[in-house]
Amino acid sequence: MANIYDLAYDLEKGLRDSQEFQTLKEAYEKVMGDPSAKQMFDNFRETQLNLQQKQMQGEDISEEEVEKARQVVELVQQNEDINKLMEEEQRLNTVISDISQIITKPLEELYGTGNNDVQ
Amino acid sequence: MANIYDLAYDLEKGLRDSQEFQTLKEAYEKVMGDPSAKQMFDNFRETQLNLQQKQMQGEDISEEEVEKARQVVELVQQNEDINKLMEEEQRLNTVISDISQIITKPLEELYGTGNNDVQ
Ligand SMILES: [Ca+2]
Numbered sequence: 001m002a003n004i005y006d007l008a009y010d011l012e013k014g015l016r017d018s019q020e021f022q023t024l025k026e027a028y029e030k031v032m033g034d035p036s037a038k039q040m041f042d043n044f045r046e047t048q049l050n051l052q053q054k055q056m057q058g059e060d061i062s063e064e065e066v067e068k069a070r071q072v073v074e075l076v077q078q079n080e081d082i083n084k085l086m087e088e089e090q091r092l093n094t095v096i097s098d099i100s101q102i103i104t105k106p107l108e109e110l111y112g113t114g115n116n117d118v119q
Numbered sequence: 120m121a122n123i124y125d126l127a128y129d130l131e132k133g134l135r136d137s138q139e140f141q142t143l144k145e146a147y148e149k150v151m152g153d154p155s156a157k158q159m160f161d162n163f164r165e166t167q168l169n170l171q172q173k174q175m176q177g178e179d180i181s182e183e184e185v186e187k188a189r190q191v192v193e194l195v196q197q198n199e200d201i202n203k204l205m206e207e208e209q210r211l212n213t214v215i216s217d218i219s220q221i222i223t224k225p226l227e228e229l230y231g232t233g234n235n236d237v238q
């Protein structure tokens with residue numbers, strides 16, 4: 001029986017060597033190497049995080065905040081390098097989410113049997 | 120370069136075959152096979168989930184609810200099979216959390232460089 005942690009490290013290495021990760025890394029480094037793109041991207045991320053936190057904590061989000069967020073999104077969408085970065089992040093998020101679904105399948109199967117009222 | 124999905128399936132199989140998962144499975148099936156233990160466990164899980172959801176949504180939790188939750192915990196702690204199950208769940212959660220940290224390390228390293236104000 002292979003050690004679970006060895007298998008996890010193999011997967012980590014596979015992810016690190018993957019085209020998906022390498023392309024994301026290049027896109028990220030390109031944005032981080034351009035001070036004005038970096039600032040725009042950081043601003044976008046901060047706005048997103050703030051809104052998410054408010055939403056999770058059930059706080060109200062004002063129309064002004066929604067409008068500000070819309071403007072920040074519009075701004076980053078005009079930057080080709082940031083668009084590329086966000087595309088690559090989306091691609092890697094999909095891979096990570098697929099992996100997560102694959103490895104939690106044994107648990108899902110176990111808890112899906114005879115325990116239908118708890119997810 | 121190994122395919123990421125093949126590596127994820129290897130890890131899934133390793134997890135499924137592991138002592139940790141097999142022991143959890145036995146403990147879970149033992150509780151599910153005992154109607155009164157099952158009911159007690161389901162009640163405990165439901166109470167936990169309700170409190171977690173309220174907490175996440177920033178809702179108030181009454182003293183009565185806290186007291187009810189305390190009683191439910193006390194009750195399940197008196198059941199040896201449920202205790203065993205919760206221990207095994209904790210053990211597997213630790214493994215899953217370790218795995219998750221291992222495989223997201225490339226991303227953590229990438230985003231930890233030159234982007235210190237966003238986690
Ligand atoms: Ca149930």
Ligand SMILES: [Ca+2]
Nearest residue numbers: 042234235236
């Ligand atoms: Ca930053």
